[in-house]
Amino acid sequence: MINEKVLRIGTDDNNIYYLDDENGYWRKALTLFDGYNDANKIANNIGIKNAEIHFFIDGINKLKDKGFLLVLDKKFTNEKWFERYRSNIFYFNSDKINGIDFQNKLNKISVLIIGVGGGGFTILSHLVSLGVENITVIDFDKVDLSNISRQVLWGEKEVSRDKIDVAEDYFLNKNSKGRIRKLKCNIESVSDIQKYVNDVDWVFSCADDPPYKMQRIVNKACYIANKPVLFSFCQKNNGRYFFMDPAKSGCVDCLFVGTVDEKWYNFILALKNSNFVPQTSATSYTISLLCSIIIQKWIILLQDGKFNNWITRLDFDTLSFTKVTEWYKQKNCPTCGDNNITDNNLLSFFKLMGNIENNDN
Structure with missing residues (x-):
């Protein structure tokens, strides 16, 4: 309350609404906006006359349009569900998004997480807290001492x-009534994961070994099933991520077709021939930071449906974002195109990656 005649709605400096309340109606009404009382009942309780109720309804609609008020089609009944997700609902609610509808959407989404190490497990923790109730996890590994840090x-x-x-x-x-499926599997081909990709709405690819080949396997399975996918990587001072809708925006192999040149191929070849295994250079806070950003971007994508055709780099030191690589759908892509590749570097690269279709590598 600013004074006896003006109410301030909202605590965020960027999202404030001032409401004239000369008669004190709104101070009384705000205590009755609980999901159980309809507008006419509230108006009657606070003494608004029938001739003035249209002004009250107009005020309710303005608060709704500003994202300060949820207007329900019917009386609220699921109090336990609402109490569980109350914070989420009011966070999501805005002038464009109905918080209850969006929370219901999250509850119904099914997700596959490939790799539940540092990044994948952190993604899992965020998804469960958000209310995703149907999750499948795939990993072959055990927790070792180095994972704890x-x-x-x-x-x-x-x-x-x-x-x-x-x-x-x-x-x-976190959610005893949810559904989680698990598969212990060392992924070597598309067939290892295809049926699990088929059964979900979204895929989060958080496994990076073997490098490049793993992304190609997940990419192909998602393309076949027409499922959107998130790829992410965490390095010493930066994290990278990108979302793809392989059937529409181009796929991982489109990315390779558009970027692999002689210098890049020779680097990958030398790395593979060296048998060098890079040490993991990550901390709990850098992984948590990257995964939080990924989930926030995913939420926005669920709301607006807009996929960006580029890899985003998050600098952990400066907290800045940079477009690293941009790609477009390639006609000669071996996954979503005609596979008419003539460039020797590309031919050599895909040969080096090995067969991803079955286990006969």
Whole structure:
């Protein structure tokens, strides 16, 4: 309240609305906006006359349009559900998004997470908190001692346990009525994951080994199933991510077709021939930061449906964002095009990646 005649609605400096309240109606009405009272009942309770009710309804609509008020089609009944997701609902609610409708959408989305290490497990934790109730996880690895330093949710008791079992326990502890499926699998081909990709709405690819080949496998499965996918990577001082709708915006192989040249191919060849295994250079806070940004961008994408055809680089030191690589759908793409590749560097690159269609590599 600014004074007895003016109410300030909102605490965010960028989202404030001032409401004239000379008669004190709105101060009384705000205590009755609980999801159980309709507008006519509230108007009657606070003494608004029938001749003035249209002004009251107009004010309600203005608050709704500003995103300060949720107007329901019917009396609110699921109090436990609302209490659980109250913070989410009011966060999502805006002049364009109905918070309750969007929370219901999140509850119904099904997600596959490929790789539940530092990044994948952190993604899982955010998705469960957001209310995603149907999640499948795939990983073949166990938690080792080095994982603890880059994962805020794991402790010594998780060491030597299968990551998928730890993920299952965490999920069910957060949402006992949700559904989680788990698969212990060392992914070597599209066929290893195809049926799991087919069954979900979204895929989060958080596995990076073997490099490039793993992304190609996930990409092909998502293209076949026409499912959107998130790819992410965490390096020492930066993280990278990109969202794809492979059937529409181009795919990972389109990216390779558009970027692989002689210099790049020779680098990949030298790296593979060296048998060099890079050390993981990540911390719990850099992984958490990257995953939080990824989830925030995913939420925006769910709301506006706009895919960007580029890799985004997040600098952990400056907290700045940069477009790293932009790609477009390629006619000669081996996955979503005609596979009419004549460039020797590209031919050599895809040969070097090996067969992704089956296990006969």
